[in-house]
Amino acid sequence: MAFHPEPVTIGLLFSQTGVTSVIERTQRQAAMLAVEEINDAGGIDGREILIEDSDPASDPVRFKSEAERLIDVGATTIFGCYMSSTRKAVLPVVEQRRALLFYPTLYEGFEFSSSCVYSGAAPNQNSRWLADYLTDTYGDRFVFVGSNYVFPYESNRIMRDLLLHRGAQVLDEVYIPLRHNEDYIERAIARIKAAGPAVVFSTVVGEGSVRFYQAYDRAGFDRSVQPIASLTTGEPELLEVGKDASIGNVTAAPYFSVLKTEANLRFVAAYHRRFGPDHPISAGTEAAYFQVHLFAEAVRRAGATDRDSVLRSLPTFSYEAPQGAVQVEEATHHTSLWPRVAVVGENGQFEIVREAAAPVKPDPYLIEYDKEFQLAAPRTGTRGSTQ
Template sequence: MNFRMTVSALALSLAAGAAFAQSGEPIKVGVLHSLSGTMAISETTLKDVMLMLVEEQNKKGGVLGRPLEAVVVDPASDWPLFAEKARELIQVSGVDVVFGCWTSVSRKSVLPVFEELNSILFYPVQYEGEESQRNVFYTGAAPNQQAIPAVDYLRDVESVERWVLAGTDYVYPRTTNKILEAYLQSLGVAPEDIMINYTPFGHSDWQTIVSDIKAFGSAGKKTAVVSTINGDANVPFYKELANQGISAEDIPVVAFSVGEEELAGLDTGPLVGHLAAWNYFMSVDTPENDEFIEAWQAFIGSEERVTNDPMEAHYIGFNMWVKAVEAAGTTDTDAVIDAMVGVAVPNLSGGFSAMMPNHHITKPVLVGEIQADGQFETVWETSGLVPGDAWSDYLPESAKIMSDWQAPMSCGNFNVETGQCGGLNQ
């Protein structure tokens, strides 16, 4: 064989290899979001955005020269079923990564599965903190990236003195309100100026509770509701506020789980002026956000469909995962986990969000006022990005805990007083 023929054969071989790589075994991406039940109002959109992100990445050539394949399951707002579906994704479908969960109770349900099977979960929703698990990357807000700044805004800008902490009865609202109660008392707020209330998922009869809130707010001190109410219970809650004549001027509500998607199903008239604290709003004016909205509405086939904060968290988390896999040169769990720390990708509010050693990311914090069109007008924001704290400084048992998954510490709950790892959730 002469030199020219050898070169030609080599070129053909390389071309065939490249073609094989592009059409090789797909990398499977698990999508674990409720498509039915009380949380479908919030989670269905997250399934859709994951399908969009996978499709867009495939147009770019996939990852490591291989196509991505989304594997979707429906845990149906059934918390134990989340664990079963996570196991199915990892063991039966063979996914390399999972993006999913909304409520903290669903996340808590799947943690043992991801630890046992050594797989990776990207969790995109604000949560209560008090956790740092090696197999989980938390791209939603920790309390210091949402709840604490929201209280600061209400106190400093709205001059609020009395506080209603209203939540759905599960771990996220209870732990967040425990942190907020301790934080408020550290600021000198008297216990009698804090009212705490919990209701079940899907709660619909708000008349008595709203009456209690109205009475609590009639003591001559500016009162606000800090809402960790989740899912479709928000619809009758805001309706009852309006029925009893409670406006945003009287008793403002700042919500942590009401975004553009939830507002799309409501008569927003009575909600105008109420607030939400997030790390992203659809109304953010940046080129990155304009491009994301355009891609989303084209994918979903409607210019009426909105974007929201957990969607941006999936956008950030997915792009971080792609970058880490490419840096590691493999989808192997241990290699990807090691490669994730320090990865920085653009967020949609401007600038870059980075993955920290505690598996939380840096995020801006925004407070938005609900507008008649169901969008938010940003009325306050942090001056820069806020690093997520896995463990709250306001709870004595966790103030002494730190998380760092890099060697040599490699611990999610290192006690700085004892110098030991362990004793709380890892």
């Protein structure tokens, strides 16, 4: 295939090593798959996409330096970052250099950057849905356990408000260092036991989430009435956790790999052909995939690759992603997505128990959130899982 002599160079900024590499490796692979699909179809109007790769190793300082290096070698559009601490390290770089970051991970909201496209879920697209499902299904008592960095603190603040608006109570809030040891996890388990019967809302990420879920299983909690619920624990983490320790736990996300949409069946088949049938796919993986396709289509329509041209083009079309049709909003640079809640079934796979009938527009500042809700008295008692 003969390509136009001027390629389009992009940068990948995903950790291949470090505490969050369990998910970031899948995001990197998904971005690579999208590039291969676009190039196999003739590139962007005949222009081949070239990749400049990196391994920032889950370290915010290295994310910043690697972003600078990628831009220096001509990759002025970067796809990457997982933890909010890494995104916040990269944003000043892309803003100062008039480059563009596509960020494929859910996050805590309350942010706008002229140099960032947010294709993961904002709080109204996952936290609100999870709060509704948990209080409808399991009752009114909660314990928060999170990793010790930006996202868990802010996500817990939002979830606390959502739960209080639903008449629930948060009994305790515990944080585990990103580079933890088993003592920290066992102390968290002891505090959960001390709180009495309660649902655990977990914002523990990466390797820590795997160890935490396994410890929770060993402690013998009945997950049919006292599950771990999360926004961050998807298929890659559950594969590491193991089936027995995963059953009954809950996750809210715009995408699960069990979806039967035509676009998802094609995506899952292509991903497994390329990387192997045992490689898991999560919401972060899917977002890393579709945002490359969004970028390519925006460049086609704009006829240019600079930041401002791409940002003007993105809101003018929708893309049929594996989760459903998605579209970037002009005012916020966030993406309309399809909220879903799923419970891990007896086969160790997610089973979707609640989902949106249409894409939900992002509300990163929660301007509309719960405005119709009248503060209720705390619920009493719990009900079993409806999975």
